[in-house]
Amino acid sequence: MSTVYFIAQQTMYFAIPLLIVALAGMFSERSGIVNIALEGIMIVGAFFGIGFINIYQKTMSGQTLLILAVLIAGLSGALFSLFHAFASINLKADQTISGTALNMFAPAFAIYTARMIQGVQQIQFIDTFYIRSVPILGDIPVLGPILFKNAYITTYIGLIIGLISWFVINHTRFGLRLRACGEHPQAADSVGINVYRIRYAGVIISGVLAGIGGLAFVVPTSTNFNATVAGYGFLALAVLIFGQWRTNKIFAAAFFFGVMKTFASAYSGIPFLKGLPISNEVYKMIPYIATLIVLTFSSKNSQAPRAEGIPYDKGSR
């Protein structure tokens, strides 16, 4: 049983950032803007979040510091995503191009700034955020060890973001408008919705979430930030498509990928896998191969937003 708990706890570390960032992608893409810049926005969010922790960890610690860092990460992600919004909404530029530019700028900026200020590109931080067991909740049988032991507060933030996103996109007026702009912006415009404003909102929400996702990825898995989020932004894109742009499916996809990733990185801690004569690399490949196979069988009826990637031009028919 302890193995199951171990896997569940490990899965959270991988699945939660993927979930947050895939939802980030969802907000942008369902408003009609392809956001390939998730990776770059994650890096910017993690850079400012970890930088904030690095500076203030002498005076603060624990959950207060982490929550403030989460806010900083979200804010910086939002500001950075404005560049993408401006290029793809106002200038009607190709959205892959500005996304690629942002992806390239972010790590270079993180390395450059870190090295100019402190000489090395790794930003160290002290992990005072680890929760061994949540009081009371951690003692619940089964559910306690799975959710409330060996955890980080980012896990709960991620789950809450998941719930709110589901509600916002499916059950609010704003969500309906957002989806309309991604499916048929002309129709949305004809009933008085400001397509540009809604799309800006989509991209900015996407920036906030991706920034938070970057921090949520770095904090549980490392003790320094090395100007990279290990391709998680791209993986989140895969999760988004795998999840067919729908919140509940994204949730499932993120956890599917998280479990696979856990087997890959922690198989030596899982007794029945450790004994098998399979190379380390094979385990690492499994999440990607599994995703490929699943996508192959699920992509025939893609439910991508119809107006995705097409700049909205008020004048066009």
Added chain:
Amino acid sequence: MKTKIFQNEGFTSFLSSLAAIVAGLLVGLIILFVSNSKDAIPAFVMILKGGFEDGSRGLAQVIYFAIPIIMTGLSVGFAFKTGLFNIGASGQFKMGAFVAIYIGVKWSSVPAEIHWLVALLGAMVAGAVWGSGPGILKAFFNVNEVITSIMMNYIGMYLVNMSIVKTIYDSLKNQTKPVLKSAVLPKAGMDKLFNTSNISIGIFIVILAVIVIYIILQKTTFGYELKACGSNREASRYAGINEKRSIILSMLIAGALSGLGGGLLYLSGSGKYIHVLDELAPEGFSGISVALLGMSHPIGIFLSGLFIAHLEVGGFNIQLYNYVPEIIDMIISVIIYCGAFALLFKQIIKKLITKPVIDTDNKDNVEPVPLLISGADKVSVHDEANDVTRQEEDEK
């Protein structure tokens, strides 16, 4: 009339690229000033001088940096022409590099004169195989090629690491073994001419690849079909083009180009080895910027590859003033970003010069085809593709 528009097109796209480059360099200058105002000017001059800093050795260094990114740039640009975003150049590059080194280390029975050639061919085949995967999945199962290429990047990286450890592993240095002398690309006197060992005939192979791709795209029916597919998939299907075949072949050729790039870099005899690390090959991603800056045109890609390599050398040199070379990546990303502004600029000029073109209603059902990427000849292909459909309709 048409030639007149073309002249304007070329001129405006040149102007807008120039504007983007100036903007990128300005941002670079500002960053230099903000981080250390004292040495900003000399460092900026050093970036501009780039490969011209160190005489012929500097030029050789530019060429050395340019070879892999021109190849991955060609790969990305070629796929762009068919409306595909090949973000998987990194994996194809690494597969090619591995197979080239493997053949270079193990296949000692191959005649020495053609050993390097065989290794390069092996690299192309490996890249082609890796590239065709996403192509096949896209054509037959409608799987988004961006995602499959990303997955293939990671699978390729782990596969290469695993294969290195099992076959050609130098466990002391955690890297590949050195290749046999016969597998190193011939120098053909280039090393004496440039007074450095980093250079070989690799650049001529790159030029050959640029010419071949140019001919395929501009002068053959096959290339025309690929471009038609990229401009309007529906229209090209009506015109009787086998779009599945076009998608697969386009990705296959793109993969072969990246693979060849990997082979060229690691067989250049410069003491470069694949390290066994969980790290994607950065050359694949540089290829995206090269292709974007070169507007997916083979000759544009060749020039933009040289330009970016030139800046990279400059970025390497400014470490003399305690600056960090990553500033170059920032400059390049700003240049690419300003390409978006440049597109607007170009459209304004075009509107001023030509009468407004009547845009057919295909805006609604066309897949997000890169606008800027396809460059000057896009407009003509678009029109012709539509003409084809119109003809069909007329026949009916």
